[in-house]
Amino acid sequence: MSAILEIRDLNKSFGGVNATSHVQLDVEQGEIHAIIGPNGAGKTTLIAQLSGELAPDSGEIRFEGRDITNTPMHTRAHMGLARTYQITSVFQDMTLLENVMLAVQAHHGHSFRFWRPTQNDASLTEPAEAALARVGLIDKARHPAHAVSHGEHRQLEIAMALATDPSLLLLDEPMAGMGQEETRGLVEILKGLKVEKTILLIEHDMDAVFALADRISVLVYGQIIATGAPDNIRDNEDVKRAYLGEEAA
Numbered sequence: 001m002s003a004i005l006e007i008r009d010l011n012k013s014f015g016g017v018n019a020t021s022h023v024q025l026d027v028e029q030g031e032i033h034a035i036i037g038p039n040g041a042g043k044t045t046l047i048a049q050l051s052g053e054l055a056p057d058s059g060e061i062r063f064e065g066r067d068i069t070n071t072p073m074h075t076r077a078h079m080g081l082a083r084t085y086q087i088t089s090v091f092q093d094m095t096l097l098e099n100v101m102l103a104v105q106a107h108h109g110h111s112f113r114f115w116r117p118t119q120n121d122a123s124l125t126e127p128a129e130a131a132l133a134r135v136g137l138i139d140k141a142r143h144p145a146h147a148v149s150h151g152e153h154r155q156l157e158i159a160m161a162l163a164t165d166p167s168l169l170l171l172d173e174p175m176a177g178m179g180q181e182e183t184r185g186l187v188e189i190l191k192g193l194k195v196e197k198t199i200l201l202i203e204h205d206m207d208a209v210f211a212l213a214d215r216i217s218v219l220v221y222g223q224i225i226a227t228g229a230p231d232n233i234r235d236n237e238d239v240k241r242a243y244l245g246e247e248a249a
């Protein structure tokens with residue numbers, strides 16, 4: 001196996017808070033690598049540095065062997081590194097298809113997001129429909145976004161990320177706010193993306209994490225305290241202590 005993403009001694013602090021502290025992590029090609037950790041552990045801060053929204057204080061990030069530590073966000077996206085869009089980037093009165101077409105269009109360098117993309121442009125409709133099919137939303141392609149459920153919005157965000165044909169997907173709590181059935185559906189969708197896409201998954205739903213992850217890293221107070229196969233992480237004393245609190249140590 002080779003690493004698609006290499007993180008070396010990454011540091012980021014906010015005032016006195018070390019949100020990312022000496023983080024070392026390799027994400028291997030084709031794996032689903034989950035990052036778990038308590039609230040405020042620094043998971044979102046780490047993702048933001050990988051996508052380029054936040055600049056690290058020090059350290060290095062390499063993607064497919066290239067140093068991207070100071071590479072702008074849109075260049076990283078073009079290189080094949082995508083994070084899910086936030087719900088706010090979904091236009092509620094446009095159809096799911098139109099929303100994904102906009103993501104394709106933006107990726108091709110046209111950021112005129114005020115106009116509806118033309119429905120008869122196959123260079124937009126084909127990748128958009130393919131992305132919707134992969135997340136199980138093709139039957140609702142012509143529905144307006146406001147008419148679909150919260151879970152389907154989250155699936156739509158993944159389709160919008162997939163439309164840019166990334167090799168590495170960064171997912172920050174994709175199951176948040178989903179019911180059990182929607183979560184199980186998304187677990188199956190992510191399993192279907194595996195191998196072709198490498199996935200770095202931040203998720204609080206432990207059933208989903210243990211169903212999906214090839215490896216898990218545990219982040220506590222900005223530091224990775226353990227990385228390993230799910231069974232090793234489940235039995236790790238440091239991890240149990242971090243989750244159960246000092247009194248259980």
Ligand SMILES: Nc1ncnc2c1ncn2[C@@H]1O[C@H](COP(=O)(O)OP(=O)(O)OP(=O)(O)O)[C@@H](O)[C@H]1O
Pocket residue numbers: 014017019037038039040041042043044045046
């Ligand atoms: N822009 C910011 N300015 C100041 N402090 C910040 C900022 N962003 C994050 N922090 C702090 O950095 C730490 C890590 O926050 P982060 O959001 O990365 O945690 P998280 O692991 O994603 O938490 P959660 O599970 O709640 O999503 C927290 O102490 C947080 O308050």
Ligand SMILES: [Mg+2]
Pocket residue numbers: 043044045
């Ligand atoms: Mg977070």
